[in-house]
Structures are given as structure tokens and as C-alpha cells.
Amino acid sequence: MSLSKNEIKDLRFLQSKRGREDQGLYLVEGPKLIEEAVKSGAKIQTIYSTDESFNLKGDFKLISNKELSQVSLLKTPNKAIATVLMNQPEFSKFQDKKLALVLDRINDPGNLGTILRIADWFGISQIICSPGSVEHTNPKVVQASMGAVFRVKVYQMEINEAVEQFKSQFPDGNVLVADMAGESIHESSYADHAMLIMGSESHGIDPSILDLQVNRIHIPGYGRAESLNVGVATGIICSSILR
Amino acid sequence: MSLSKNEIKDLRFLQSKRGREDQGLYLVEGPKLIEEAVKSGAKIQTIYSTDESFNLKGDFKLISNKELSQVSLLKTPNKAIATVLMNQPEFSKFQDKKLALVLDRINDPGNLGTILRIADWFGISQIICSPGSVEHTNPKVVQASMGAVFRVKVYQMEINEAVEQFKSQFPDGNVLVADMAGESIHESSYADHAMLIMGSESHGIDPSILDLQVNRIHIPGYGRAESLNVGVATGIICSSILR
Incomplete structure (x- = not known):
């Protein structure tokens, strides 16, 4: 032993x-x-x-x-x-000009891992997680991320603070929130700089976020499912914004 | 008791x-x-x-x-x-004119459940699974599908047989295979009738399928990740074909 x-x-x-x-x-x-x-x-x-x-x-x-x-x-x-x-870098500014990704209380480790992998795939180098999200150092997140967790930087920040910071850095940027009541991602035109906020499947988006100046978008569905998995939805929207 | x-x-x-x-x-x-x-x-x-x-x-x-x-x-x-x-319906023909979804040896129950949910979201009413896939009646698939398993019909069929059946039903249809070596989904133009074949993350696509007359497509990435989760990839490609 x-x-x-x-x-x-x-x-x-x-x-x-x-x-x-x-x-x-x-x-x-x-x-x-x-x-x-x-x-x-x-x-x-x-x-x-x-x-x-x-x-x-x-x-x-x-x-x-x-x-x-x-x-x-x-x-x-x-x-x-x-x-x-553990290495918690200080957030100084948004590095990804085209898309900043923000997660509101995603607490399923598999989902956060999958989203890290999506970010890594699309070359998104930073993710903001609201307080109350599962930590990216959770072993199940690390596993599901397939290594993306070592490349994508994860910061914890209140969402309204992230929105404020984004707007001061990109005054003509567009803050997008995935929401059933939003307009179709296929009808949306995206600004040169976008921030995308995804809520968890169980909690949805914090209503106070919808009070900020944001644009709601949604993925059109033609079937009877109530929702998509949040990882899948994040992938579809990122692909649509970055195409 | x-x-x-x-x-x-x-x-x-x-x-x-x-x-x-x-x-x-x-x-x-x-x-x-x-x-x-x-x-x-x-x-x-x-x-x-x-x-x-x-x-x-x-x-x-x-x-x-x-x-x-x-x-x-x-x-x-x-x-x-x-x-x-259990109720295993006999396959008679493809019902979804725009997109037929075929899975090659997807054996992670969470992934099959997620894909059932995607199909249900996009109104895809049938899924073909190759022999060697996890069964849709596996309790973890049922759970992850969030009820989609009761609405989307799952058939087991050899892939080459499915391709043959599809081509006889839609002679001008397009058989698409998700593959790293394919052309970008954003560059592809889709026929009115498409069949999409997704392979598992561990096995990829059976090489014999690539010998059939198929078009390879892939999701362009700009980062360092080796791959996307197969559920996420299925969601992105379905959204791109059905938009």
C-alpha cells in the first residue's frame, strides 16, 4: 500500500x-x-x-x-x-469579439461539461457562470468537457455585471437571451459583437435579466417537445451566430 | 409490504x-x-x-x-x-419528407435520449438505429428523452438497408453523413429530401457506409476541441437542414 x-x-x-x-x-x-x-x-x-x-x-x-x-x-x-x-484568473475583459457566452445557474455537471466542449469547438475562450452554477472543477464537469476545461477560461460573475461590462466594452453589441418567447434564430440578424445568455432547463432565465436591455431569441421547433437540452440549444445558437 | x-x-x-x-x-x-x-x-x-x-x-x-x-x-x-x-412497430416507409434521421451504433443512453428529444423538438417522427445501438427502452434513454421516446418511433435496421429504402422512396434525395472530412454545413445545399446519418463518438461512422453514395458534411470549428458531443452535433445539423 x-x-x-x-x-x-x-x-x-x-x-x-x-x-x-x-x-x-x-x-x-x-x-x-x-x-x-x-x-x-x-x-x-x-x-x-x-x-x-x-x-x-x-x-x-x-x-x-x-x-x-x-x-x-x-x-x-x-x-x-x-x-x-485550482487557478482562478481575474476577469479583465471579454476576449472573444464575436461571441461572449454567459450561463445562468447551469447546475447539471454534464451540461456544463458539454457547453465547455462546444465553446472549445467554436474557439470561444471564455465563459461566464453566474453564482449558483456548478463549478467547472467538479469531476463530472472535467470528465464531460473532454479536456475543454483546461483551455476555456471560466469566470464567476453576476449576470447584470457581465452585461454592463459587455456594453461598456462593445457599445453597439447585442445581448441575446435564449427564451421561448424570443424571435427565431433564423430571422435574427446578429451584431458584430454578441453576448449570449443561456439559462438552465430547470430554472429558465432569471426574470431580472429580461428587464435588462436584451433581445430574446429561440430555436424554432415543429414537434411536441417542451424544450431542448441546454447543451444542444447552446450548440445550435452558437453555430447560428458564428456561421 | x-x-x-x-x-x-x-x-x-x-x-x-x-x-x-x-x-x-x-x-x-x-x-x-x-x-x-x-x-x-x-x-x-x-x-x-x-x-x-x-x-x-x-x-x-x-x-x-x-x-x-x-x-x-x-x-x-x-x-x-x-x-x-414494448411495442415494436414494423417499418413500412419514411414518414418525414424533409429529414430522415439514422444513428450508427450510438450506445450512450444519455446521447440517444438527447437525440430523441431533438427529433421530437424538430417534428421528426421516426429514428432508425443500427443494430448495436443502445435500445430506446433502456431506462436511462427513457429518462433522458424527457418523454420524447413515447412520441418518436424508433426502428432497428441495417444502415445500408435504410439507405436503399430511402433512395427507392426518394430517388432525388440526398444521403448526408456527419464526418470531419465533409464540407461545411454552411456551404452545403440540401435536397428536398435528406437522410442524415450520425455515428457514435467512440466508433465514428462505419467505413462501409462511406462507400455508399453519400455526401459528407461537417460543422466548422475554430478551436482546439477534437469533436462535439454527438447529441449537440445532431442538433446543430438538424437545425441547419430544417431552417
Whole structure:
């Protein structure tokens, strides 16, 4: 046994938000994701692996399969888990001229991970999350993002503050809110600079946001479904704005 | 206790593919989904509920919270679970003139559920799944589909057979395959009748499909992500074809 009981406890503690905040670390699982983290310049603290040769960066500890499964969140633990230093950059300004992406209380980890992946696909380098969103260092977000979490910067900010900042930076920019009552994305013409605000499926958009000067848009549907998955909706709207 | 040990075993057996095939039944959980099933005309066999008043259709059994949690797949069991008769309609022809959706070995239940929801949103009434796809009666698919599974018909068919059938029905139709090497969806012009084939993220598209007479299309990306989630990609391409 190369891990003490306390080390196992510490690693498992990182599965919780409190543990991550307390220790300033988060977990990355599996060789592919850990390699992506290293490649993207994330600060690896320790790699724990069942494979001696998987000694990429930072401290290294060889562990047993049993130990790996004790600290893993995956159904099928995969060779390695790493602790990575949290790094919360200060927001200074919007970097993506064409599209700034803002999420209002997205709390499903799979959805946030999928949206990070969408941002990464479309070259969106920053995402603003309102307070009350799931943290991007949640292990399920990290997993679902397929590595995008190491490349796209996530900032926490109140939405009205983000809108204000956006308007001062792009006075002729357009703030778009996905909303059933909006106009069709196919009828909309987009400004050179757009901010897109997506709400969660369970909460929708905070009504106070609709009081700001925003344009509501929606994806026309022809069937009987009540809504689309928020990741899917984000992908469709981003594609429509950036085409 | 209103459920015998054997009844609990039978219900749990329906969580597996073999159990569903054996008994010709599948599970639907939670009041909202069960209501959707009833509304859509699915044949309910029995509703098991902790709430006496939730007696919508078919047989009814009042059960305890403990019993519900013994047969539930949800983290937080929600008032009721129902058994529904499997109903595998025979495919006769493509009903959706504008877009026929075909899935090649999609085996993540969350992804198939999301795609069913997309189809339902866009009014696509049929989906073809290749052999080797996850079954639409898998409880996680049912859950993720948010009720779409009761409205969209799912058929299992070999892809080349589906392509042949499509071409005989729509001789001037266009068979589209999502593929990294394809032309941009924004550059493509679509025929009046299109078939869209989506492959899984893990397997991609079966090479034998690319040997058929198909047009490859892809979603242009400007970032560093390797791929999009298949549900997101399906949503973006459907939206682009149906706009």
C-alpha cells in the first residue's frame, strides 16, 4: 500500500466542492485527460497511477488498482488520477469579439461539461457562470468537457455585471437571451459583437435579466417537445451566430 | 409490504436488456414521464406508486417508499414507477419528407435520449438505429428523452438497408453523413429530401457506409476541441437542414 488512509481521505475529499475549496486542488482522471491537462499548461500537483511509466509531470506515486478504485469516481477506473492546482484568473475583459457566452445557474455537471466542449469547438475562450452554477472543477464537469476545461477560461460573475461590462466594452453589441418567447434564430440578424445568455432547463432565465436591455431569441421547433437540452440549444445558437 | 420478493426481482430484471426482451415490458419512472406515456398512448401495464391518487391507467399497486427505492434506478426515487408494454412497430416507409434521421451504433443512453428529444423538438417522427445501438427502452434513454421516446418511433435496421429504402422512396434525395472530412454545413445545399446519418463518438461512422453514395458534411470549428458531443452535433445539423 503506497497511500495512507489520510491520503485516500484527502483525495476523496476533493470530490466535494468544500474539499476543492479547502485544498485549492481538483481531480483529473484517466491518462487522456491528464495528458490534455499537462499539454494545456495546467499545474499538476501529483499523478497517482498504476502504471510506472505514466510519470508526466509533478510528483508521482505508484498506486495499486485497489487504491485507484478507492479514490476514483469512474465506474471503470482508468490507470491514473491527478491532483491539479485550482487557478482562478481575474476577469479583465471579454476576449472573444464575436461571441461572449454567459450561463445562468447551469447546475447539471454534464451540461456544463458539454457547453465547455462546444465553446472549445467554436474557439470561444471564455465563459461566464453566474453564482449558483456548478463549478467547472467538479469531476463530472472535467470528465464531460473532454479536456475543454483546461483551455476555456471560466469566470464567476453576476449576470447584470457581465452585461454592463459587455456594453461598456462593445457599445453597439447585442445581448441575446435564449427564451421561448424570443424571435427565431433564423430571422435574427446578429451584431458584430454578441453576448449570449443561456439559462438552465430547470430554472429558465432569471426574470431580472429580461428587464435588462436584451433581445430574446429561440430555436424554432415543429414537434411536441417542451424544450431542448441546454447543451444542444447552446450548440445550435452558437453555430447560428458564428456561421 | 405490498410487493413480493419475486415482484421486486421481476421489476429489477427490467433494468436489463435481457429482462425487457424476456418480459416484453420496460420501465418508466416519475409522475411526469408516466403522465407523458399515458398521454402518448403507450400501453401501461402496472403503475406502482407511493401515492394512492396516482392511479392513471392500467393496474395499480400502492407501494412503500422503501419498495420504490428497491426497484428504482433514480438517485432520488420519485413517487411512481410503471411497467409499459414494448411495442415494436414494423417499418413500412419514411414518414418525414424533409429529414430522415439514422444513428450508427450510438450506445450512450444519455446521447440517444438527447437525440430523441431533438427529433421530437424538430417534428421528426421516426429514428432508425443500427443494430448495436443502445435500445430506446433502456431506462436511462427513457429518462433522458424527457418523454420524447413515447412520441418518436424508433426502428432497428441495417444502415445500408435504410439507405436503399430511402433512395427507392426518394430517388432525388440526398444521403448526408456527419464526418470531419465533409464540407461545411454552411456551404452545403440540401435536397428536398435528406437522410442524415450520425455515428457514435467512440466508433465514428462505419467505413462501409462511406462507400455508399453519400455526401459528407461537417460543422466548422475554430478551436482546439477534437469533436462535439454527438447529441449537440445532431442538433446543430438538424437545425441547419430544417431552417
